[in-house]
Amino acid sequence: MKEKKIQDISEISELAEHIGETVTLHGSIYKIRKMKGFYFCRVRTPRDVIQCVCDRQELMEKLREEACVRITAEAVKEERAKAGVELYILSVVILSEPLENMPVVINQKEMSTSLENKLNFRPLTLRNEKERAIFRIQEGILRGFRHFFEEEHFVEIHTPKIVYAGAEGGANVFRVDYFGREAYLAQSPQFYKQMMAGVFERVYEVGPVFRAEKHDTARHINEYTGVDFEMGYIESFRELMALEVKMLRCALNMLSREYAHELELLQVTLPELPEENEPNAVSAVPGGAIPELKFTEAKELLAEELGLGEAAREQAYARHDFEPEEEKMLSEIIWRRTGSEFVFITHYPAAKRPFYVMEDPESPEETLSFDLIFRGLEITTGGQRIHDYNMQVEKMCRRGMNPEAFESYLMMHKHGMPPHGGLGLGLERFTARLLNFDNIRQAALFPRDIHRLTP
């Protein structure tokens, strides 16, 4: 045999090329199983768990799970093994060793511990094959999004998270002591991305978003990763919706192209999504565009489904928003009727939308805004913004806000802004629904909630 340089491998898919050769690999000892006369030794590499075989007891008995090692092995053809190759360990160098046994079992296919426990021991439980696959998927989603942003000429920006005022209003804002002055953590990059739409026309940001919401639900965390874009020169907020479909499509394509391993591991089926969104009715055929409903139509659909009487209907409309159960039910109805797991709800009542949202000139109680609901959960809020100074100031006054406190925000309106709009998508929410998790915390690396500040 010709002499070759010893190859360092890290993925199972590389093995077949090296049959008959000596290879090296490095990683953590994931699991050792003693068999009759030999051992299976599974090694965790950055993306795989690679099984090796060893018949030298003295070598295996000094190895502990979670030790970090460099292994030299021979790749031997073996039909029964994964990828048709078995790795016979020749030698092991131990680089570091754990001090104690794991407080939770992480090397089973399924982790049989509570979510609470998973989160308490996050630095360890993320070493589990399936747990970490979640965050590979999340990386893949974002890579897809970024490819979309590059193709569509959005400029990436970084806006401050310590701010002088909350964009979304309300009480759910964290306070920071800023050298003795009161400041807040940004509830969204809203103000800044609008300003930047006046500079670059199309901008995007991926960054932390802070919401001091006190509710302790499966849908909320207090710090999440916002994927935001904003663009000028729109003629309708529907352009934003069409772009969002393209953006989601990019992410799904990225996943099916490069993350098949993780999708299989997590047993996930990607949702269907049209190539281009042509807004159409609820009667859309499967594989067609994302169905689109006005807020009032959606409320009616729900009332119908529930067989509500007149009074109950009025009450439901008056809430100006959906209860979580309503979002779930809506999703289900739409799925039944059209086969779509996504649904756009448009024209939310002005009463429940922030002050910068554009009202529908033909029906001022409604806004030129939308939410995207995916598998029963709102993952995006977007819409057209007010670009006219007088209109904005008038609306702020109507709401009892003091425009003077927003001087640096209103500067752009005063000096010329194009018609513009944008949206924000919660990365953890999208990941969670894509993977069919009940709790958003499963899709957050180190979640923060009203009770949790560690790890």
Added chain:
Amino acid sequence: MKEKKIQDISEISELAEHIGETVTLHGSIYKIRKMKGFYFCRVRTPRDVIQCVCDRQELMEKLREEACVRITAEAVKEERAKAGVELYILSVVILSEPLENMPVVINQKEMSTSLENKLNFRPLTLRNEKERAIFRIQEGILRGFRHFFEEEHFVEIHTPKIVYAGAEGGANVFRVDYFGREAYLAQSPQFYKQMMAGVFERVYEVGPVFRAEKHDTARHINEYTGVDFEMGYIESFRELMALEVKMLRCALNMLSREYAHELELLQVTLPELPEENEPNAVSAVPGGAIPELKFTEAKELLAEELGLGEAAREQAYARHDFEPEEEKMLSEIIWRRTGSEFVFITHYPAAKRPFYVMEDPESPEETLSFDLIFRGLEITTGGQRIHDYNMQVEKMCRRGMNPEAFESYLMMHKHGMPPHGGLGLGLERFTARLLNFDNIRQAALFPRDIHRLTP
């Protein structure tokens, strides 16, 4: 002529393809100049300022600077014009108009106003051609970095910014009221990226970093964009340095390939950088590797340059760090001797490095760490971390820290971590030095400092 669909153009480089055709463009009116019998009308598009010509007074006189418009124009061959084409305006649709004149002049090549004023009116001054080019360059740097990270199999992560403890220690940490509990804003993703190196081996994050430093200098802002990476299974911290060179190379290549327009506008010359870093001596030839000096060697070099006596030398060494003036002088000496605008300083004294930094086993007062100085300013700090639990706990105790308060951080050490290390680069600092700005604020979109919280 064959009938064609009217093309919407936005860059000067597109014009030549459309000679003899009618085109549309949209943007803000940047500047109107009245000439003899006609007007020059410059339109700001996302990346260019495109000059149009119009001889219809009634049309031009109703146009205000910073109005947002859609223009229909004829592209006519004209040797004297930029790109050899002149755009003759046929019609203009006004989409929005400013309410007042600009409080600062933004449509001159050079903005002749103070930095203070530039920052006060940031939403407007960023509309200046050169001001916004800075942030295109910044986007380009980051695109280059991200290409590097993808190629080198780093996984992008998002770690919490509200944390239970500061990683870098000291008093310069912002406090947050977290539902009545005390929490902090992350001084770096240090703890989390280390944990994740135990999961994915190679990780990176781009995100905000918060430092409550009270000094008001041209080198400091209180919130900046950190570009962090961390990797396992290193044999030496020099691997990190070699990777950083690759990473910087990717950014510089991206800029020279896709940002020539902005580089020209800002009159920037990119620094030379070797294709691969082969660590070598200060005597390196121009275009060779980045020179590398030990901290003590650097101090000696400075003492030599300044002609310091024995006592003054001792004093300089005892500071365990460099003064800003020393960094500048070092850069200058290295540039004079080797032609390199970058220099690595290694083996910083343990006394001035955080508790997680690995000490040199052969000389425990020194650490396996480095800074990268670029054009007189430190832009990166990196090094190998302690991966052994006992070594880490012992060092914390030596420093009077309570390991129990860091239980969730030390979890990874206790249960097996590979030898690992990483680095953090300040995006604004790198941008500022690349563009030869004296003040880092010029390279921050909306800077935060001890006095500035708006816009």
